[in-house]
Amino acid sequence: MSMFVKQTWYMAGWSADLSQDAPLGRSIAGELLVLFRDSEGRASAIQDRCPHRGVQLSLGKVLPAGLECGYHGMVFAGDGRCVKIPGQDSIPYRANVRRYPVEERDSMIWVWLGAAEDADPALIVDYPWHNQSDQWPHREGYFHFGCGFEMLVDNIMDLSHLGWVHARTIGGNPDQHAEAVMNVERTDRGVRFTRWLLNSTPPPSYSKVVSFAGNIDRWIELELVAPGVIMQYNGGVDVSQDAYNGGSRDGGFNWRILHVLVPETADTCHYFTSVSNGFRQDEPEVTDKLLADVHDTILEDKVICENQQRNLQEQPEPPLMDINSDQARVLFRWHLARLLKAENQETVAA
Structure with missing residues (x-):
């Protein structure tokens, strides 16, 4: 039984908080997330836990290919896929991490903690005064x-x-x-x-x-x-x-x-x-x-x-x-x- 509502959009940060140079770790409703921007400036959110040794990915750095773990250099794309494991060519499915749906509007970044297929952007509160x-x-x-x-x-x-x-x-x-x-x-x-x-x-x-x-x-x-x-x-x-x-x-x-x-x-x-x-x-x-x-x-x-x-x-x-x-x-x-x-x-x- 969860003590938090999960089927909802939570604000994870201001748009200005998230640069293309560094990740942003955030704990929301008991879950650890890391947010980062890809090479085109789009915001992504994935689980803040490397599947290799469990280190927080927010300790790593943002590369053109994705977020690099600061422990052993594994790289993760914005959709949660592991795209690089140093020293080996094959990437097992277990190397992937959970992706959280993300929407950015009105100067705010929103993440959905529930089932990804239920993430309806229409449920995000509009705040036009920021624009x-x-x-x-x-x-x-x-x-x-x-x-x-x-x-x-x-x-x-x-x-x-x-x-x-x-x-x-x-x-x-x-x-x-x-x-x-x-x-x-x-x-x-x-x-x-x-x-x-x-x-x-x-x-x-x-x-x-x-x-x-x-x-x-x-x-x-x-x-x-x-x-x-x-x-x-x-x-x-x-x-x-x-x-x-x-x-x-x-x-x-x-x-x-x-x-x-x-x-x-x-x-x-x-x-x-x-x-x-x-x-x-x-x-x-x-x-x-x-x-x-x-x-x-x-x-x-x-x-x-x-x-x-x-x-x-x-x-x-x-x-x-x-x-x-x-x-x-x-x-x-x-x-x-x-x-x-x-x-x-x-x-x-x-």
Whole structure:
């Protein structure tokens, strides 16, 4: 029985992370992969284990013919075939390694961990804002967290914590977060929810880059595609624009954040994030500042989530409780449990 969903696309890295000069080792959902580009720049992913003596292939180097093992020089093509064994002409079938389907789009590299014949590129989440540099200039980032990815998704699904954990960055007034107008709905692949903070004080991150007349109406829109892709749209405009009731969202402050949360092990995960700037787009320093502020908030989350992981391992009882703000988080857990149950049932049947 697997503790991870395998019949899905997981982000393995940013396109910029993978050069034609060096391989990239990555552990995803308990599996060791190595990614590299061939001589034409195409990304490939194979098992990060040489079939000869078990050394990680990510310790090797990229050649025109493929990835060379750094131990005894065997070479592997992007489809997993061994194409060279130094000192012998015959190459047995057992010299081949597993290939993982790969898709590269919107500045991201995705790998499929399940059965290769089931890899449907249509299931990859589209994120067109990465391709609209004039309207949405963006910056990319990566973090490694010492907690399960589910805990990190939980954290984003319940944003009532912003007023306490992120008071010095994007938080704002804690009471206004607790009293946010919230709408939560289940989708075919996850959860969609919106939070409005009406007539609220602009948080520090907003007021540093936009001059507001006074209080603002502030929105946070999120969509989760299970198991771990979250698309977020934030903004705030002067109360006089009546944005909540269908008025203008023009001007003010608006940005998009992509969170891609990928399990590594049961207790660790990868956190890929990007920030797309929807205002003052022709000022690169503003986009840089947004990314820096988001990174500050993520580091604040890191302290909380890693503490939570350790504490629950040491004190697993009594069971945790839910409160009103957990609606979206509970739906996420329902979706994740449904995906895992379906896959494990298929495994048992097979």
